[in-house]
Amino acid sequence: MKVTILQFPGTNCEYDTQHAFEQLGATTEIVWHKEQTLPADTNLLVVAGGFSYGDYLRSGAIAQFSPVMKAVTEYANKGGKVLGICNGFQVLTEAGLLPGALKRNDGLHFISKHHTLKVENNDNIFLEKLNNGDIVNIPIAHHDGNYFIDEAGLADLEKNDQILLRYTDKEGNIQNPNGSVSSIAGICNKEKNIFGLMPHPERAMESILGSDDGVKMLEGFLAS
Amino acid sequence: MTAIVNVSLKAGVLDSQGKAVHHALDSLHFKGVSDVRVGKQIVLQLTETDKEKAMAEVTKMCEDILANTVIEDYKIELI
Numbered sequence: 001m002k003v004t005i006l007q008f009p010g011t012n013c014e015y016d017t018q019h020a021f022e023q024l025g026a027t028t029e030i031v032w033h034k035e036q037t038l039p040a041d042t043n044l045l046v047v048a049g050g051f052s053y054g055d056y057l058r059s060g061a062i063a064q065f066s067p068v069m070k071a072v073t074e075y076a077n078k079g080g081k082v083l084g085i086c087n088g089f090q091v092l093t094e095a096g097l098l099p100g101a102l103k104r105n106d107g108l109h110f111i112s113k114h115h116t117l118k119v120e121n122n123d124n125i126f127l128e129k130l131n132n133g134d135i136v137n138i139p140i141a142h143h144d145g146n147y148f149i150d151e152a153g154l155a156d157l158e159k160n161d162q163i164l165l166r167y168t169d170k171e172g173n174i175q176n177p178n179g180s181v182s183s184i185a186g187i188c189n190k191e192k193n194i195f196g197l198m199p200h201p202e203r204a205m206e207s208i209l210g211s212d213d214g215v216k217m218l219e220g221f222l223a224s
Numbered sequence: 225m226t227a228i229v230n231v232s233l234k235a236g237v238l239d240s241q242g243k244a245v246h247h248a249l250d251s252l253h254f255k256g257v258s259d260v261r262v263g264k265q266i267v268l269q270l271t272e273t274d275k276e277k278a279m280a281e282v283t284k285m286c287e288d289i290l291a292n293t294v295i296e297d298y299k300i301e302l303i
Contacts, residue, residue: 058292065289094292101294103233106240148237148295179240 001026001222004042006072006088008033008063013049013085013202020202020214021046024222033066044081044221045072047088049141049200059102059144060090069095081125081221082194086142089186089196098189098196099157100149105142106179112141114210115177117185117199118168121161124192129216129223135172136165136213138199140185145198147180147187154181162187165197225270227282228301231291232263266290275302 003021007014007030018028029039038045052063063069069091076082076097084092092098105111119127119134130136149157157163165186169175176183178198186197201214233239239261246260268285272278282300291298 057289061289061292093294101292103237103295104240106238108240108244146240179238 001043002039002041003028003044003046003221004039005030005046005048006033006068007031007048008050008052008066008091010052010054011048011050011087013087013200016200017046017048017085017202020205020218021222023205024215024218026222031068033063033068035068036071038068038071038075042075042080044083045075047072047082047084047091048202049086049088052087052091055087055144058090058094059087060092060094063087063091064095073097076194079191079193083126083221084194084196085200085202086145086198089198090144092194092196097194098187099153100147100181100187102142102144102198103146103148103179104144105146105177110141110143111145111177113139115140115185115199116168116170116175117165118172120163120166123161124164124188124195125220125223126188126195126217127164127220129220133172135168135170136217137204137211138201138213139203139210140177140199141203142178142198145178145180147184147198149181149184156190157184157187160190162190162192164188164195165199225272225275225278226303227268227270227278228303229266229268229282229286229290230263230299230301231266231286231296232261232298233295234297237295278302 204214241262
């Protein structure tokens with residue numbers, strides 16, 4: 001299993017992501033954004049978190065035009081598995097690979113804390129090791145995590161089971177930290193090969209560090 | 225030629241910054257404000273001298289990168 005992790009100027013979660021996947025037995029490679037091709041043996045492409053291009057203009061706006069993104073789009077369009085975490089989610093929406101957009105948090109503050117999430121749809125490789133209704137404890141760390149999509153787009157997400165995770169309290173009741181439409185924390189595309197979420201599963205790999213609920217999420221990719 | 229591009233959140237998309245500024249104005253007793261929208265301004269110095277061509281070019285820039293049309297509107301002024 002080969003996990004390729006993208007690195008833009010300003011990416012800062014590539015090594016955490018590498019560590020997390022290697023802990024699960026995957027081989028990994030970090031690829032600089034100037035590359036025009038992806039390693040041919042890539043089984044999963046991860047757009048890691050951070051602040052690509054300093055979040056200038058909009059989060060993810062400039063990264064979408066990096067040379068490597070053409071290869072990413074081709075890889076995704078051929079059915080390749082792509083995971084965007086935090087800034088990676090923002091890059092994927094800006095690139096049009098996932099629907100919607102991420103706005104400034106409603107409270108205008110950067111939020112960095114553990115948050116509980118509810119698994120909404122496990123009919124996909126990302127969450128197949130979890131059950132619908134499961135509550136997971138995953139850290140969030142973002143300023144622009146306020147997911148927006150118009151009503152028609154939201155209806156499409158609902159209809160196609162593309163809403164993967166919602167922010168909730170420990171009992172599974174909606175608890176929305178950032179103003180996201182329908183409290184959405186993570187989605188996938190219609191074809192279910194491109195995944196994006198604001199929380200950081202790669203930071204929830206050790207119970208001694210607060211939670212290991214990220215393990216089951218990332219394992220889903222390695223099993224398939 | 226100079227192009228001034230104003231980018232702001234679309235009507236119907238909640239503008240949290242605008243709301244916060246509105247609240248601050250209210251607490252400073254500026255009571256005559258019914259709504260506030262906060263946007264950003266991008267000023268481009270263009271080498272193009274033909275207004276029509278410049279407008280077409282800047283419109284494409286807005287669609288491609290300067291605005292995210294999922295959530296934002298843009299207005300272009302050429303001077």
